[in-house]
Amino acid sequence: MERNGSLLGSSFRFLTGTVLIVWLVLPLVPLAIWSFAKGWFYPSLLPKVWSLRAWEYTFSDTSGVLDSLWLTIGISLAATALSVLVGVPAGRALGMYQFKGKSFVELLILAPMIVPGIAVVLGIHSIFISMGLTNTVQGVILVHLIPTIPYMVLVMAGIFANYDPAYELQARSLGASPLKTFWYVTLPAIMPGIIVGALFSFLVSWSQYILTLLIGGGRVVTLPLLLFNFATSGRNDITGAIGLIYILPGIVILLLTAKHLSGRSGAVGGFGQI
Amino acid sequence: MTHVSLQALTKIYPGSTEPSLDKLSLEIPSGELTALLGPSGCGKTTTMKMIAGLLKTTSGDVVFDGRSILQDKPEDRGVVMVFQNYLLFPYMSVAANIGFGLKMRKINQAEIDQRVSDMLDLVKLPDLGSRRPSELSGGQQQRVALARALIVQPKVLLLDEPLSNLDAHLRFEMRDLIRNLQQDMGITTIFVTHDQEEAVVLADKVALILDGRLKQYDVSSAFYSRPVDKATALFFGGQNFISGEVNNGVFASSFGQFQLHDKTENGPGTLTIRPENIRIDSGSGGSNSVVASIVEKIYMGTQTRLQCQVGDTLLQVIANPNDVEGYTVGQDISLALPAQSLWVLRS
Numbered sequence: 259m260e261r262n263g264s265l266l267g268s269s270f271r272f273l274t275g276t277v278l279i280v281w282l283v284l285p286l287v288p289l290a291i292w293s294f295a296k297g298w299f300y301p302s303l304l305p306k307v308w309s310l311r312a313w314e315y316t317f318s319d320t321s322g323v324l325d326s327l328w329l330t331i332g333i334s335l336a337a338t339a340l341s342v343l344v345g346v347p348a349g350r351a352l353g354m355y356q357f358k359g360k361s362f363v364e365l366l367i368l369a370p371m372i373v374p375g376i377a378v379v380l381g382i383h384s385i386f387i388s389m390g391l392t393n394t395v396q397g398v399i400l401v402h403l404i405p406t407i408p409y410m411v412l413v414m415a416g417i418f419a420n421y422d423p424a425y426e427l428q429a430r431s432l433g434a435s436p437l438k439t440f441w442y443v444t445l446p447a448i449m450p451g452i453i454v455g456a457l458f459s460f461l462v463s464w465s466q467y468i469l470t471l472l473i474g475g476g477r478v479v480t481l482p483l484l485l486f487n488f489a490t491s492g493r494n495d496i497t498g499a500i501g502l503i504y505i506l507p508g509i510v511i512l513l514l515t516a517k518h519l520s521g522r523s524g525a526v527g528g529f530g531q532i
Numbered sequence: 533m534t535h536v537s538l539q540a541l542t543k544i545y546p547g548s549t550e551p552s553l554d555k556l557s558l559e560i561p562s563g564e565l566t567a568l569l570g571p572s573g574c575g576k577t578t579t580m581k582m583i584a585g586l587l588k589t590t591s592g593d594v595v596f597d598g599r600s601i602l603q604d605k606p607e608d609r610g611v612v613m614v615f616q617n618y619l620l621f622p623y624m625s626v627a628a629n630i631g632f633g634l635k636m637r638k639i640n641q642a643e644i645d646q647r648v649s650d651m652l653d654l655v656k657l658p659d660l661g662s663r664r665p666s667e668l669s670g671g672q673q674q675r676v677a678l679a680r681a682l683i684v685q686p687k688v689l690l691l692d693e694p695l696s697n698l699d700a701h702l703r704f705e706m707r708d709l710i711r712n713l714q715q716d717m718g719i720t721t722i723f724v725t726h727d728q729e730e731a732v733v734l735a736d737k738v739a740l741i742l743d744g745r746l747k748q749y750d751v752s753s754a755f756y757s758r759p760v761d762k763a764t765a766l767f768f769g770g771q772n773f774i775s776g777e778v779n780n781g782v783f784a785s786s787f788g789q790f791q792l793h794d795k796t797e798n799g800p801g802t803l804t805i806r807p808e809n810i811r812i813d814s815g816s817g818g819s820n821s822v823v824a825s826i827v828e829k830i831y832m833g834t835q836t837r838l839q840c841q842v843g844d845t846l847l848q849v850i851a852n853p854n855d856v857e858g859y860t861v862g863q864d865i866s867l868a869l870p871a872q873s874l875w876v877l878r879s
Contacts, residue, residue, distance in 0.1 A: 425619050427586045430606040431613045
């Protein structure tokens with residue numbers, strides 16, 4: 259029986275592993291091939307001529323890919339940092355306290371995940387114009403908070419729902435100031451949640467297209483915008499190269515969080531607990 | 533060495549009209565070990581948190597050595613509270629937990645290490661400094677929590693149910709440890725408990741709090757021999773209550789008269805005597821003796837419990853098994869109620 263069970267388990271692992279590879283990796287193979295191809299047309303199974311042209315262009319000064327890469331990293335990092343600043347206290351309030359209108363606040367925070375971004379951003383656009391925030395990096399960072407904050411708040415609310423604030427009282431009683439209490443007691447306890455929430459926020463910001471396009475007005479060219487430009491202009495080789503760069507953070511983060519996502523941490527398990 | 537004075541300390545939680553703690557006044561002398569005793573929800577943990585500054589007072593004052601500390605922040609009060617579930621920081625080693633208070637006081641690491649190691653010896657856990665709290669047993673965790681509190685040499689130490697999570701054999705070990713350390717360091721210590729036995733074995737003096745009010749503040753033996761009222765007597769296991777009237781040092785009940793030892797004012801009252809203080813009389817029929825019929829007899833090993841009927845009153849008796857060996861249910865028995873064990877409660 260035992261052998262049978264472990265056999266079943268290993269074949270199940272093999273099956274899920276195969277499905278993951280087919281779904282996640284296979285679609286990337288044409289991208290990778292394209293980035294090294296110099297023309298690749300039907301009916302040839304593989305390109306006739308290989309070339310590093312696309313990669314050379316991608317990393318050249320004229321393409322603007324590197325500038326766009328740094329800009330995208332900067333915007334995503336800033337949006338993530340702001341999400342953490344808002345999400346930690348908001349998650350604490352939702353996860354730990356009962357107050358009037360709590361379910362309304364929850365709905366408000368979840369709304370951006372339900373309402374299409376384009377509907378929200380049209381209204382915001384006119385406000386941002388009057389504030390002079392359109393076509394600026396700051397405006398793009400701010401508008402990215404609409405989809406990132408809900409992720410951060412939800413993860414943190416789950417963490418705080420399982421958190422015992424008595425540890426903070428204990429630290430105060432042992433002579434720690436409120437700031438030191440946060441640093442030495444609260445922060446280590448909620449760190450797994452902050453990491454997972456921040457990674458989510460980073461990825462969500464990283465992949466924004468519509469919000470960036472509308473608020474940035476085409477002046478703030480992040481990687482998705484650039485990618486879209488090349489994709490629509492038919493440069494499949496350059497699209498392939500940029501596409502591979504574009505998915506890199508996603509893969510890195512997937513590997514980093516594999517442990518957390520497997521349920522060994524409360525960070526993700528906490529989703530349903532507020 | 534700190535004298536603690538609680539002055540009409542009151543707590544009314546928001547949304548409630550009844551005070552959880554109602555004008556509690558206590559004088560706790562320097563270096564003493566005092567128990568706040570009461571059932572759960574009586575306001576004793578509320579009291580501790582207010583002393584520690586972890587909960588706002590509604591009114592009243594907390595005074596250390598003549599100075600009100602209500603305006604001081606929790607970290608500046610010199611009060612350390614040890615919670616019932618220990619609350620050891622899980623991601624720190626045992627040594628880091630114990631040294632936490634010193635680190636917050638910006639003491640250099642070499643001195644912290646030295647004092648942590650001394651403290652580990654003191655609580656008899658010399659080799660466990662590098663462990664994680666989760667690797668320790670409950671008793672060890674409690675000793676770490678105690679060490680973490682004592683290392684900062686607090687003016688006042690607060691313990692929340694210090695013995696209640698421990699097995700019977702660990703309780704006495706822990707009791708001795710707490711008492712010895714507290715006496716050696718001379719720290720004024722207040723602990724709360726719902727267990728009268730825990731209060732009696734550990735404390736110099738006990739404050740009984742029922743329904744948010746102080747009932748009696750006294751040495752522990754007084755709660756057995758001289759309870760202030762029936763609720764207090766009941767809390768300490770008193771079972772015999774006989775109504776009647778005091779008249780010139782004699783208590784008259786429906787089934788007999790009893791000489792009182794203490795000077796007692798005339799008037800109606802309730803006579804009480806602890807079950808273990810009722811003696812089995814050989815039948816000489818001296819003063820303060822009554823003849824009762826045995827309703828129930830339960831042998832309990834080291835003692836035998838008797839339930840005896842006199843008139844309309846049931847008397848509970850705890851006797852030495854040898855003294856009542858010959859008696860069976862239904863038989864008459866002569867009981868003596870010694871004058872010095874009698875106490876009259878006023879309603």
